[in-house]
Amino acid sequence: MKFSKATNYALHTMLMLVDASPIKPVGVQQLAESQGVSPTYLSKILTRLVKAGMIESVTGANGGYRLSRKKDDITFLDIIHAIEGTSSLFECDFLHGEECLIQTVMKEAEEKMEWHLKTTKLADLAQNKTTV
Amino acid sequence: MKFSKATNYALHTMLMLVDASPIKPVGVQQLAESQGVSPTYLSKILTRLVKAGMIESVTGANGGYRLSRKKDDITFLDIIHAIEGTSSLFECDFLHGEECLIQTVMKEAEEKMEWHLKTTKLADLAQNKTTV
DNA sequence: CATTTACAGACTTAATATATCTATAATATC
């Protein structure tokens, strides 16, 4: 039970894009190099963010990635969900009615975490000279 | 990023033990059968709960497992930590100073979840005719 | 002593994460 490295890469990339130009896209080469990950792998991860509508890609020379939405609209949870999926952290095979207390407790706990991630916008971290 | 099945088994077992006698231990055979898991595997999981001091085991004929602490002292988080470990859900290779905001946000989010799991005692669910 | 039970460790299998490789499509620049 850990966040994947892919999520880590996605968060760092998004942070870089927020601080970058909203017009001129940043190439995956550059994004990957500063994180010590291969460009092709990072590209695969970023494609998920594209499909989630958070960033957009520009093919061809001088292409790359840039934000598509306003910074203020993008939350941590958006990014995490795009990479890790949206299904619940706790799942059981059966479903013993609505009154199952184990599920209730676990789901509530997850919601607490999600609420915090949902209320923290990416813009909150921008311009903070965060290297890498 | 999911809770493991082992955690699921541990939670269900603990719930059964809370509702069982605090004196007469319950055999792993019975605990495993009602969850549809092999006794040897469940035994391996329960050993971690024993080492965490939550339950105690009784070897020999008519042996098994029973609670060692008061129900009220055992929280969800105790059980989860015993199985999943206590390390943080978000980890990065580097450490760019105290002011790293990504880590701060992620850790805070995790703490929200943990707080809920820590304040929910196992006893809160007991006696609720929860089958399986 | 024979039976019942938990425990330990080696081992196997299955599932998932983490990449890599190659070919293709789109775009800019010349």
Next chain:
DNA sequence: GATATTATAGATATATTAAGTCTGTAAATG
């Protein structure tokens, strides 16, 4: 239009972890 540059897709490969099995040992009961 030709060429270089970049993202995308899909197949494949490797590594890591989860999930489960098997076998033998130790402890307690009766």
